[in-house]
Amino acid sequence: MNVFVAGGSGAIGVPLVRALVTAGHQVTALTRSDANAEMLRGLGATPAIADALDAEALRRVLVAAQPTHVVHELTALPKGGPRSARELGPTNRLRSDGTHNLMDAAVAAHAQRIIIGSFAMFRGAPPADAPADVREAATAVTSMEQQAIDATRAGRIEGLVLRYGCSMVRRPDRPFR
Numbered sequence: 615m616n617v618f619v620a621g622g623s624g625a626i627g628v629p630l631v632r633a634l635v636t637a638g639h640q641v642t643a644l645t646r647s648d649a650n651a652e653m654l655r656g657l658g659a660t661p662a663i664a665d666a667l668d669a670e671a672l673r674r675v676l677v678a679a680q681p682t683h684v685v686h687e688l689t690a691l692p693k694g695g696p697r698s699a700r701e702l703g704p705t706n707r708l709r710s711d712g713t714h715n716l717m718d719a720a721v722a723a724h725a726q727r728i729i730i731g732s733f734a735m736f737r738g739a740p741p742a743d744a745p746a747d748v749r750e751a752a753t754a755v756t757s758m759e760q761q762a763i764d765a766t767r768a769g770r771i772e773g774l775v776l777r778y779g780c781s782m783v784r785r786p787d788r789p790f791r
Contacts, residue, residue, distance in 0.1 A: 616640045618679050618725070620666060620716055621687035622659060623650040626731060630687065631659045642679040644672075644688075666712035669719070676719040684720040684728045686758075688712050699747040706754035713758045717765055717773075727772040730762045734777045 617634050621627045622643025634641045635658035643659040644666070645651065651661040662675035666688050676684070690704035713730070720728045732755055740752045762773030 615683050616642075616679070616681045618642045618644065618662070618676055618681035618684045618720075618723075619659070619687060620644040620684065620712075621689060621731075622654055622661075623647070624687055624689055625691075627687045628653075628657065630685065631657050635659060642675075642681065644675065666708055666715055669715040672715050673719040673722050676716075676723040676725075679723065681720075681723060681725050682727070684716065684723075684725045686713065686716055686728060686730045688716070699745065699751050702747070702751045702754075706750055709754035709758040713761050717761055717771070721765070721770050725771060727774065728762060728765070730758055730773065730775045732759050732775050732777045734779055 615634075617639050619627055619631055619634070619641060622631050622641075623645040627643065631641055631643050631654065641657075641659040642662050643654045643657070644662045644664060645654060646663070646665050648663055651663060654661040660679070662679060664671040664675045666672050688705075688708040690708055692701055696702055696705075717728060739756075740748050744752075759775045762775050765771050766773040
């Protein structure tokens with residue numbers, strides 16, 4: 615396979631790139647930073663430098679890579695992980711606008727499949743009394759997942775959503791903080 619990993623220099627992206635290369639796949643890894651290019655080459659991937667929020671730049675690198683599969687691992691999380699939902703603002707934008715751009719670029723590149731790395735933040739929507747930043751994070755995750763479902767239903771591309779586990783599940787005996 616020819617795989618394009620969006621977010622290839624991140625916490626999930628690096629081991630994913632390493633595993634795909636080890637399995638014999640051709641891998642292009644997206645990063646926003648020139649500084650990560652050498653590290654990605656060291657993993658055996660071809661680096662693609664673009665910002666997922668720049669639709670034209672993202673389309674250009676994806677079309678050039680000609681992937682059969684695209685993996686979405688885009689985040690902008692702080693180095694030790696987010697300490698609160700407030701720190702998810704840039705990642706929320708990637709989950710909504712960045713996903714839209716990635717989906718359009720994957721279709722333009724004639725990729726067969728897009729795999730969305732999501733996470734199980736809640737069982738259902740957060741309660742109305744949850745803080746606004748928690749509701750915004752849940753809305754962004756829902757947007758990301760729904761875009762994959764909608765693209766599949768429309769026949770644009772086959773979309774799959776992988777929901778990773780998370781400990782941010784609301785317990786009835788504890789309010790959101």
